[in-house]
Amino acid sequence: MTTTAPPEPRSQATTGPARPAAPGGSAAGRLWRASRLPLAAFTLLVVVAVLVSLGREPFPSGYLEPQNPEPNGSRALVRLLEQDANVTVTRGSEAAARAVERAGDDTVLVLFLDHRLLPEELDALAELEADTVLVQPSLRSLNTFAPGTDVTGRAHEGRTLEPGSDCELPAASAAGDAGVVGELYSAEPGTEALGCYPADGGSALLQVTAPDGTTTTLLGTGAPLTNRDLDSAGNASLMLNLLAAEDVVWLRPDPPEEIGSATLWELVPSGLRWSLVPLALTLLLFALWRGRRMGALVPESLPVVVRAAETTEGRAGLYQSRQARDRAVSALREGFLERSLPKLGLRRDAGPEAVVAAVAARSGDDPQTLWPLLYPAQRDPYAANDDAMLRLAGEIDQLAGRLR
Incomplete structure (x- = not known):
């Protein structure tokens, strides 16, 4: 009969007791696991934004523009x-x-x-x-x-x-x-x-x-x-x-160049501006993901309801109380010119002669009838009474309709 000797016990000097793994791993590992998802999403959106910026064809716009594919182009x-x-x-x-x-x-x-x-x-x-x-x-x-x-x-x-x-x-x-x-x-x-x-x-x-x-x-x-x-x-x-x-x-003549009028935002290419949209969306999603969760909103009624037209009515009341018809008719004309000059291709500092000629050419009205309407003499007939002032407002509205 043969007998097998029992295995010799391992030395404690060579193999010590196994150490338990640290819960959660190291600090660097925990940081990587927490940030890898938002980093991947941010990188993907950056790549998409760059591709959109490079691949977007900048079509010119404008009325009767020969390269404009929009409805008003040619x-x-x-x-x-x-x-x-x-x-x-x-x-x-x-x-x-x-x-x-x-x-x-x-x-x-x-x-x-x-x-x-x-x-x-x-x-x-x-x-x-x-x-x-x-x-x-x-x-x-x-x-x-x-x-x-x-x-x-x-x-x-x-x-x-x-x-x-x-x-x-x-x-x-x-x-x-x-x-x-x-x-x-x-x-x-x-x-x-x-x-x-x-x-x-x-x-x-x-x-x-x-x-x-x-x-x-x-x-x-x-x-x-x-x-x-x-x-x-x-x-x-x-x-x-x-x-x-x-x-x-x-x-198709280009409009006169205005030196020094462009802002920094206007000088940025449109493709680059559009690429900021997905970047902003990424930051918003990251903020919502990492932000603190709040409870439900508590509705609270406002103490006072303020109408949006209260400022306009208040200013009109001041004009009426002071009988300031001259300022009211001046505000009507300034508002009309401010809205109409860009449609006519004129600058804001255009002279009265140029404005009257452009409005007459577009509307078909006689320039002699437009002078007292837009640039009155020293005695403004439309500031004589309330009926004349209302008549000015109606004539300006009709003229604005003919300029469209």
Whole structure:
């Protein structure tokens, strides 16, 4: 029989008793486990914000902007014109003049927002001897490009107008009804002109032929050129026929630069500004996650209810108690000008002559009737009594409606 010796006991010197693991691990491990989730979420959102900032295409905006895909832009019309013509988009009169001179004989110059140009710039463009299409031109442009014509009315009813039985312009006859509701023009006797889309007061489209054979087409509204209305009625056919040429020079002048007026926030690229949104959201979620949990909110009624219009009513009461009609009518005019000058493309320090001319060109009103309404003489007739002051408020509201 064989016997097996029992195993020898291990020495206490070589193998001591096992130590229990520290509860929770080290402080660094606990910190890592607590912060790894918010760090991962923060890193992911930073990457997404950077990708959004880099991948966002900055489309320009603005009324009749050729690269603007928004409803008031003209990107759709420009894309259609580029299929059969060379379209050159310019932002200033000098660039437009150079583009017309480089182009061939079959060239059309399209001019928008001409109130942004100086008189000498309009004179230089009128001397190019090229066919021109003026969209809702100012009185200054009418005298320069089409002498003998004037704004004689404005169409308000309906969304479209008919070319008229006596319309001899092929582009309008082929298009039929079009959404040209806007300013109306008339030509003096002796002026060679073709009028289409008549309404009470004139024609919404008037083409004047100069002695040298070039034509100037006046269009009372820019609606048919916008992305929103291009496919309505005969707008597309009308604009494509009016701008049918080998070369089209699209002149949309930039507004005058205001030196030193931009803030630091405005100088930051829009893509970078949008990237701050997910970062702010991350900080908010982190604050909610790590924040202290509070109990339910306790509703508490306010001791006093204050109406939002109380300040306005209080100031009106002070004006009425002191019979300060002069200050009230001045506040009405200042409020109208403050809201209307940006729509007209004018600066806040624009002179009275420029403001009256721009308002008259946009609204179709007589400048002589606008002077006492916006810039009264030393004795203001609208400050004579309460009825006159209320009449001023009504006339200013009607004028603001015509400027839209």
